[in-house]
Amino acid sequence: MSSILNCIRADDVMATLLEVKDLVVKFALRGGDVTATNGVSFDLARGERLGLVGESGAGKSVTGFSIINLISQPGYIASGSVNFHGENLATMSAARLRTIRGNRISMIFQDPMMTLNPVLTIGTQMIETLMAHNLQMCKERARGIALEKLRKVHIPSPERRLEQYPHEFSGGMRQRIIIAIALLTDPELIIADEPTTALDVTIQAEIMDLLIELCETEGMGMILMLDTCRCRSGNWTLAVMYLRRTGY
Amino acid sequence: MSALATFRESYLWYSFKRDKIAIASLLVLVLLFCSAIFAPLIAPYNPYDPEMIDIMNSEIPPAWEDQGSREFLLGTDSQGRDMLSTMIYGMRISITIGLGAVLLQAFLGVLIGLFAGYHGGRLDAIFMRAADVQLSFSYLMVAIFLSAVLQAVVGVSRFGEIAVPFLILVIGFSQWPQYARTVRASVLAERKKEYVEAARVAGFTSPRIILSQIFPNTLSPILVLSTIQVANAVMSEAALSFLGLGMPIDRPSLGSLINSGFEYIFSGAWxxxxxxxxxxxxxxxxxNLLGDFLRDVFNPKLYKG
Structure with missing residues (x-):
């Protein structure tokens, strides 16, 4: 009880968006539990950007997935808490969680070639995402929002692009579209799991600039996971993950 | 871009234009379906109308034979019914049963395959073992058993009235595992892909992921399977009717027509x-040929020698 009160007070004073505390994630395997993260802790204020840096296998992606409580079986959150606006996502009901996941917290993945559904036009996918979160949403309004977000990520002639399939886009364009999909519901927090790893160097810079620009204009918080520190601009808090723990 | 223009640029249309067999079989199929749909307009006689049947006209050979008559192009059967009209009406019944049975199979099989494949675990095990059990004994055996029971319960005369829905149900229920297995196999491949993960992260409920994200990705095997299953269902119906368990002789399908003429084949009325x-x-x-063509188009990796 006292921890909840603390969080609410902290929320007032520092406007804490997300507070991860001693997060331990384990995978139940046949030979016993394997610890994937062992005491990850960090705070994120509203609109703050956190870079989570660590070598591969350090537990960055697992941390990202456990924030939205979506670790695939046989993984589970063994202890610790993930407080989003003071509510613990680790113990929240599935239905309540769905109103946060993909709505107030969005996630961007590593490989833009794989994360779009190959047989649906991007318009269909964007409209579907909007309607999944807001049952009162009509198709015309959803289309309008989709167009607005595509413009925000600098996709030229979005009206035409909305009718096209993922294979008709280049890798950089696809990652922009994925970012646009993440932006659809105006989230307060974006978790970007190595969003530039699958792209070439010049496109990497473009995507990074775009993400920073969007965070600043929209006032979004962002957790960026990377394997190297190569950010050139913007205010970043940096956390290093090593051996399944965080340190500043 | 309009839908028609998109279609004209598609690979499907491109390969269709170059495949003579596909063009020919589509033409034949369209002709047959049209004559089945517009049977009352096309057929010269109404084979269901006893007024038009005269027993004196029985066993007249087709028009090109010596004793043939211009009135009956393809001759008449043992009751004096015009063969051409009876065949057109019979095909109408065969196609109705074939399409109805496939719709039922597809509905059951696709739904079961999607959910069993996506959720896995116990649900998957139960449905797939049920499918194994069902495929392990012949559908003919089940159909013979059920229709014998039904004929005994409702009587042979009333059985004729409910024969069409009965055949649709029997053939539909006996073949759903074909769809369930095909769909489940593609779902198992699709559900590990990242777009499914992305949909889950985006907060989609699992029925929504299954129906709006995975289902469109399983459509091409479903389409190919459907053509083959329609052909199979028409054959099954003909087999059941030939055995005397399907359509009655006063409302014959193609199978019961073949059966009715079988006794006369040695007396010369072939x-x-x-x-x-x-x-x-x-x-x-x-x-079947159209189904082969579709399979080749949707699976370009299968080269024909």
Missing amino acids: WITILPGVLLVVLVLSI
Whole structure:
């Protein structure tokens, strides 16, 4: 009880968006539990950007997935808490969680070639995402929002692009579209799991600039996971993950 | 871009234009379906109307034979019914049962395959073992058993009235595992892909992921399977009717027509059994050839030698 009160007070004073505390994630395997993260802790204020840096296998992606409580079986959150606006996502009901996941917290993945559904036009996918979160949403309004977000990520002639399939886009364009999909519901927090790893160097810079620009204009918080520190601009808090723990 | 323009640029249309067999079988199929749909307009007689049947006209050979008559192009059967009209009406019943049974199979099989494949675990195990059990004994055995029971319960005369829905149900329920297995196999491949993960992260409920994200990705095997299953269902119906368990002789399908003429084949009246047989072969063959074409288009990795 006292921890909840603390969080609410902290929320007032520092406007804490997300507070991860001693997060331990384990995978139940046949030979016993394997610890994937062992005491990850960090705070994120509203609109703050956190870079989570660590070598591969350090537990960055697992941390990202456990924030939205979506670790695939046989993984589970063994202890610790993930407080989003003071509510613990680790113990929240599935239905309540769905109103946060993909709505107030969005996630961007590593490989833009794989994360779009190959047989649906991007318009269909964007409209579907909007309607999944807001049952009162009509198709015309959803289309309008989709167009607005595509413009925000600098996709030229979005009206035409909305009718096209993922294979008709280049890798950089696809990652922009994925970012646009993440932006659809105006989230307060974006978790970007190595969003530039699958792209070439010049496109990497473009995507990074775009993400920073969007965070600043929209006032979004962002957790960026990377394997190297190569950010050139913007205010970043940096956390290093090593051996399944965080340190500043 | 309009839908028609998109279609004209598609690979499907491109390969269709170059495949003579596909064009021919589609033409034949369209012709047969149209004559089945517009049977009352096309057929010269109404084979269901006893007023138009005269027993004196029985066993008249086709028009090109010596004793043939211009009135009955393909001759008449043992009751004096015009063969051409009876065949067109019979094909109408065969196609109705075939399409109805496939719709039922597809509905059950696709739904079960999608959910079993996506959720896995116990649900998957139960449905797939049920499918194994069902495929392990012949559908004919089940159909013979059920129709014998049904004929005993409702009586042979009333059985004729409910024969069409009965055959649709029997053939539909006996073949759903084909769809369930095919769909489940593609779902198992699709559900590990990242777009499914992305949909889950985006907060989609699992029925929504299954129906709006995974289902469109399983459509091409479903389409190919459907053509083959329509042909199979028409054949199954013909087999059941030939055995006397399907359509009654006063509302014959192609199978019961073949059956009705079978006794006369040695007395020289070959047309009663051969002509509906040829029509059945042409119908099933053209559906199968079209299915082969679709399979080649949707699976370009399968090169024909």
